[in-house]
Amino acid sequence: MLQKLYFLLLCFVLQGCAAQSKYKLIDAEQETVIKENYSYYLYYPEGYEENPEEKYPLLLFLHGGGESGDSLVYVKRNGPPKLIQRGKKFPFLILAPQNPQKKMWWNTRSVMQLLDTIVDNNRVDKKRIYLTGLSRGGGAAWEMAVQYPEKFAAMAVVCGMTPLPYASWIDKKMPMWVFHGEEDESIPISESETMVAKLKSMNYDIRFTKYPGVGHDSWIQAYDNEELYEWFMKQERQ
Template sequence: MRCIAAIAFTFLLATSCSSQSQGRLVSGEQLTEVREKLEYYLYYPPNYPEDGQTPGQDQRTFGLLVFLHGGGDAGNSLEQLKAQGPPKRLLEGPDLPFLVLAPQHGEARTWWNTRAVMELVREVVDKNHIDPSRIYLSGLSRGASACWELAVQNPDYFAAMAVVCGMAPAPYAHWLDPEMPIWMFHGTEDEVIPFSESLEMADKLEALGRNVRFTVYEGMGHNVWDKAYGDPELFEWLAAQRRD
């Protein structure tokens, strides 16, 4: 009888413990709101009209380049943006034939909020003489990584993309607009974001038959953006692109 009682007690204890540790799957819903302040520079070419009026459809004749900086220029000082990329190129001259929007990401250790960036872009496009078929996307390092994300999230928006030494998830290749031309730049000795990131993406895009150019800087490290954005051919190439 003692043996039977012991077995019964053990069974009841195990059953009790099992019922107490059982998990639950509960459904729920939460409406979230994320707000982000984006300070920015907006460049207007010399022949841009100064009427101050919201343009009609027949007045949208200028292209727009959206430029996203790297992690080193994140913060709260717009002056930092003048040291790299298209803003630096504009200060050194010559002028560019399209508008340039250069927002600043305020957080040094977080990724770009691409939804906030896209909201800013649409606002700038809506209020200026910008041709929706001539909106270009470019970025360096962390900004280049955000460009891939923006192009995936908005596959029918950008006319072309130029990315410099950024992380490039190869699976994104399947989600990009197959008609959007892409120009990639990367140094073979990059110790921050490996050269293999761009190489694998370029190979994937070529295998899919996409319009991709890949400029390889042999023996160069992470900072290849001065060379990339210092090449006038890049801006000529961008200005020649248009969505059908």
């Protein structure tokens, strides 16, 4: 309503002063502040407390739509949090926030604010911040790679929708690994195929793993792949 009022007032002033060849421009500025409260898991690797001078890599994990809500228990269903529950040990910190909105996309700006807060308050190697996400979280990972091209040392995306028109905005120095099930009916594998082809045509460093006969839950095989975490640990921003 406020914006409409400014528009009408501006039109009136312009019309009323046209005969005198004068006009008055009214500047209108409105600020909208969006706040998002995130619950999250923060995993510390073995030795973190015993080595107060050492800095560690950090992996940001963004879950899929099924894990959204108001209970962190959901976040343990898939990906690295599930593996941690099983007893797996990782060589880096893992930040796993929960999207509180069950039917809305990730607010990637708020996620970045959370990430920056965690990095500033822990011993994180800023040259070794990694990004991964599955399904809806995979789409958010692509979005963050576009919006924050100099933030991450490497990214792995599992069955996520892609921002194809903005592929060139992603930093060429950041290696990527994409996973997708060939029988995915929720987010077709064509999403990943076209994005990977586009990035390869521009000489990006990208790997693509397809899982024959696998549907949307390709994250099971992707995150069970020990090579993925070894690959992450080899990456560092120059």
